Amino acid sequence: MLLRRLGALGGGAARCGLSLRRVAPLRPALSFTQSRGRAAAPPGDEAQPAGNHRHTVLLPRTSFxxxxxxQELLERELQIQRECAFDQLYAWQRERKAKKEFCLHDGPPYANGDAHVGHALNKILKDVHNRFEMLRGRKVHYVPGWDCHGLPIELKALGELQTKELTPLQIRQKAREFAEGAIARQRAAFQRWGVMADWQNCYYTFNGQYEAAQLRVFEDMHSKGLIYQDYKPVFWSPSTRTALAEAELEYNTEHVSKAVYATFPLTTLPSKLASISVLVWTTQPWTIPANQAVCFMPKLWLCIINISLALALALALSHSTFCLGSDLEGGVCQHPTISGKEVPLLPANHVTMAKGTGLVHTAPAHGMEDYSVATHFNLPVECIVDEEGRxxxxxxxxxxxxxxLKEGTATVISMLRAAAALVKEEECVHSYPYDWRSKKPVVIRASKQWFINTANLKDKAKEVLQKVRVMPESARASLLAMLDRRTYWCISRQRSWGVPIPVFYHKETRQPLINKHTVAHIAKVFAEKGSDSWWEEPLETLLPPDVLKKSKAGAVTDYERGEDVLDIWFDSxxxxxxxxxxxxxxxxxxxEGKDQLGGWFQSSLLTSVAVRNKAPYKALVVHGFAVSEKREKMSKSLGNVVDPDIVIHGGPDLAASPAYGADVLRWWVAESNVFSEVQIGPKALNSARESVNKLRNTLRFLLGNLQGFDPRTQTVDSKDMYYIDQYLLxxxxxxxxxxxxxxxxFDCGRVIRLLQAFITRDLSNFYFSIIKDRLYCDAENSVGRRSCQTALEEILDGVTRSIAPILPHLAEEVYQHAPGHDDGETLFRSGWIKSSSVWRKPGLEEAVEGACAIRDSFLSSIPGRNAVEYDLTIAVEPGLLFELMESLQEEPTSTSSQLTELMMASRTTLTSALPRDLPSDTITNNGSFLINLEGGVIREDSAYTIAAVPISLSRCPxxxxxxxxxxxxxxxxCQTVHGQPQ
Structure with missing residues (x-):
């Protein structure tokens, strides 16, 4: 036989020819949309066996x-969690022996409210991968955590209080209570979603041990000169009275500013120019009183026009001349609103003609680029704005x-007008930074803050990122761009709820006292007592004599503790x-989500590179945001917020908001393209529920046909199995x-597409259609039926394990009903799909797919008719294809061969040539099938002819x-199975 000959080749056969499993058979056995009755119907007719024969047909039976x-769904999911010990699974897998460890580090969600769909997207995506890695035999390290400090929590904690005259410790107590309440609610939600973790041993950024570790990183960076104190312009939030980092801003593209064109008269003229005034444009006229210079680009051409303050800006160029920016060098201007103050004209590379006039008003205390100019030319940096933005x-x-930002801007414009320096005033709609928590505009103002010198870290950070795998790869460019834009990182905040910056100030000189001795000691105190000790303990505890001695400092009474706390991005x-x-x-x-490209991904990278010269991660997965089905950002004002708790348990109106359960929520996450924006709403959730129900129906069909089968004792050896069963394996x-x-x-969407294709194409539309007669009508213990059940059990097990990371509740429920398991066994403690290379047999594909190609020709010749009504003769010229077909039917004519089963006909005759005396109503068709084995070592294009004649036999009742x-x-x-001849 060919299969024996091919076995000697010592390798798998390449796929060849056409595959009819991609062509729907005449009567599909089970599709996702068919009812229970249709799924159970025997092949050949929808009618059931007649009379006293019905009880002899082995129809599917299962309690699944x-x-x-x-409510039944919700109770069943909770029952599964209890019976399968979801809460003990993480600890179990940590204790087992495993060769490899897999660590997914949990980015801490913010403890300032209830769990939302963004949390669901993130936590479920992580859990799917953790469960997959655990099933594969790895020891998963996943410690969930929470980001607990910061202004938003502080504001919410104080929001209900009438008085704000609280001590720092009182504020911290209120904030801690608020954060702990939010953590408890979020933790309960994550557990209900089926997220696997040791929920009793999470990490919290307000924990003393965590704070101590954080201070040790701080000390290392400070000792390397990467953390320093300076007087610089920073983003400042007047609404919350604190400095902000770039990552704490959001940009309002609809912000409206009063923009002005204003003149600065030249008092000291450049040698090349006559008497002129320079014209500047700014959207922040309130900064003009702080002006220290006007900047130009040396190589930029500027237009000199005759202009009357009463005229519009646009005048005929025939009255104009031109000069280079460099021609302005050496010029000095009169400040337009401060009498007697002169400001220089200075060259600067940041000046462009993209906006404005090509001349830039420069206020070093209120602009980052302005500050750079001041540093280069030694200009004064005078802040004229207080902490409240006044x-x-x-x-x-x-x-x-x-x-x-209000009346101050109007007054400055009035002053410009009074000084005859205002050329034009206009409203300008532009993108402007807002405080991400108060949703109010910020200003840039110079203040004394603590900074991280990211300029000295960026090159190394970029270098180590080259070794980090980023999914999707397109996110790498965004990460690098955000890293490039970060000139320095302000890490001090003027609040109470956070980790104190471990610094003491001399009461007279205001010089900071901070070194490895002071920080190490404070870290030790925090590890034992928590950071509340900064306010609770006497100064002598925080700054004991031995530390003062090592620091070569004076008496403890000379110092006072600092009041600033660390940026929560440094925390996390x-x-x-x-x-x-x-x-x-x-x-x-x-x-994490794509917002962390400039947040946690970056702050983790910079601190790790600073301390260890390497990234804290080997790979990054960057997912999108959850949005409405109209692709709108979710907001309460739009009424499009989807609450995951309502998704699972249903809303007040169950008709409008049904209870979908946790697995549907998880399917929604997995099915989505998480690398882009992820839509959620009734349409998406209903679709997810329908998909889960269809999958459930298929799994039920498999379970029903495994009734009475024990894979531990009744499995058929692979060499004795039917080819079609081997082929499916x-x-x-x-x-x-x-x-x-x-x-x-991390492509769960592809997992689901593969699953649905396998079930619909390979199982429902192909395999189930073919095997139902053998399953239902062969003898219960026959080799043919047990062969089929052997394959079905493997398929059920493989499919169930493949969807277990996504649908853990359904997978465990199926496992409870599947044969071959002892009571108390759970799927997640039994490993990944047990596929074997034994199913990659030489000639197996060719035999089945060759028969499918012939069946394809046959079915195409009888459109609208039932294949079982025909007597089929297949003529194949001598060669490889004939030997393959002969392996499926050794006798010339058969009603029960594997070839007949594949053809779905009632009788099949295999011959090398068609007889000449065919009936007149014979339908003939022909074709060819290309066999290509071992990369072309064996290659043959074989012709075949099919003759289909209406069957002369009668229908078996x-x-x-x-x-x-x-x-x-x-x-x-049937006589043999029924036990008596009729």
Whole structure:
């Protein structure tokens, strides 16, 4: 036989020819939309076996429910969590022996409210991968955590209080209570979603041990000169009275500013120019009182026009001349609103003609680029704005106390007008930074803050990022661009709820006292007592004599403790030092939303590179945001917020908001393209529920046909199995390999597409259609039926394991009903798909797919007719294809061969040539099938001809196939099974 000959080749056969499993058969056995009755119907007719034969047909039987909904669904999911010990699974897998460890470091969600769909997207995506890695035999390290400090929590904690006259400790107590309440609610939600973790041992950024680890990172960076104190312009939020980092801003593209064109008369003229004034444009006229210079680009051409203050800006160029920016060098201007103050004209590279006039008003205390100019030319940096966003006395009596973004701007414009310096005033709609928490505009103002010198870290950070895998790869460019834009990182905040910056100030000189001795001691105190000790303990405890001596400082009474706290991005960015295992404090992967490209991904990278010269992660997975089905950002004002708790448990109106359960929520996450924006709403959730129900129905069909089968004792040896059964196990192996690859790529959407294709194309539309007669009508213990059940059990097990990371509740429920398991066994403690290379047999694909190609020709010749009504003769010229078909039917004519089963006809004759005396009503068709084995070593294009004649036999009253001598008589197969001849 060919298969024996091919076996000697010592390798798998390449796929060849056409595959009819991609062509829907005439009567599909089970599709996702068919009812229970249709799924159970024997092949050949929808009618059931007649009379006393019905009880002899082995129809599917199972206690596995076809559908769960409403309260029954919710109770079943909770029951599964209890019976399968979801809460103990993480601890179990940590204790087992495993060769490899997998670490997914949890980016801490913010403890300032209830769980939302953004949390669901993130936590479920992480859990799917963790469960996959655990099933593969790895020891998963996943410690969930929470970001607990910061202004938003402080504001919410104080929001209900009538008085704000609280001590720092009182504020911290209120904030801690608020954060703890939010953590408890979020933790309960994550557990209900089925997220696997040790929920009793999470990490919290307000924990003393965590804070101590954070201070050790701070000390290391400070000792390397990467952390320093300076007087610089920073983003300042008047609404919350604190400095902000770039990552704490959001930009309002609809912000409206009053923009002005204003003149600065030249008092000292450049040698090349006559008497002129320079014209500047600014959207922040309130900064003009702080002006120290006007900047130009040396190589930029400028237009000199005759202009009357009463005229519009646009005048005929015939009255104009031109000069280079460099021609202005040496010029000095009169300040337009401060009498007697002169400001120089200076060259600067940041000046362009993209906006404005090509001349830039420069206020070093209120602009980052302006500050750079001041540093280069040694200009004064005078801040004229206080912490509440009001002009100070430095701005002059006319402006003092006015809000710079409101009445202060109007007053400055009036002053320009009075000085005949205002050329034009206009409203400008542009993008402007807002405080991400108060949703109010910020200003830039110079203040004394603590900074991280990111300029000295960026090159190394970029270098180590080259070794980090980024999914999707397109996110790498965004990460690098955001890193490039970060000139320095302000890490001090003027609040109470956070980790104190461990610094003491000399009461007279205001010089900071901070070194490795002071910080190490404070870290030790925090580890024992928490950071409340900064306010609770006497100064002598925080700054004891031995530390003062090592620091070569004076008496403890000379100092007072600082009042600033660390930026929460530094809090969370040092989580690698507090959470990851000491042996190799580097995670296999970080998984967060794209907003963390400028947030946690970056702060973690910078701190890790500063301390260890390497990234804290080997890979990054960057997912999109959850949006409405109209692709709108979710907001309460739009009424499009989707609450995951309502998704699972249903809303007040169950007709409008049904209870979908946790697995539907998880399917929604997995099915989505998480690398882009992820839509959620009734349409998406209903679609997810329908998909889960269809999958459930298919799994139920498999379970029903395994009734009475014990794989431990009744499995058929592979060499004795039907080819079609072996072939499906070969396809199962291919499926499992592709699914494993998709999980490795964090591509759950591809997992689901592979699953649906395998079930619809390979199982429902192909395999189930063919095997139903053998399953239902062969003898219960026959080799053919047990062969089929052997394949079905492997398929059920493989499919169930493949969807287990996504649908853990459904997978465990199926496992409870599946044969071959002892009571108390759970799927997640039994490993990944057990596919074997034994199913990659030489010639197996060619035999089945060759028969499918012939069947394809046959079916195409009888459109609209039932294949079982025909007597089929297949003529194949001598050669490889004939030998393959002969392996499926050794006798010339058969009603029960594997070839007949594949053809779905009632009788098949295999011959090398068609007889000449065919009936007149014979339908003939022909074709060819290309066999290509071992990369072309064996290659043959074989021709075949099919002759289909209406069957002359009668319909068997039991199996409904045309294989009986008379209508009342059972066919030979059914006579044997039924136990008596009819």
């Amino acid at each position: 429910p076809m559908k769960l909904a409403g 002009f100070t006395e430095l701005a002059g009596a006319e402006l003092q106390g006015q809000c710079v 960015g040092t989580s690698w030092a507090a959470v990851l295992q000491e042996a190799d404090p580097r995670a296999d992967v970080y998984v 070969h396809l199962l192996r291919e499926y499992s390999i592709k699914v494993t690859d998709a999980y490795n790529e 039991r199996c409904r196939r045309y294989t009986s001598d008379t209508p009342e008589c059972l066919c030979p197969r």
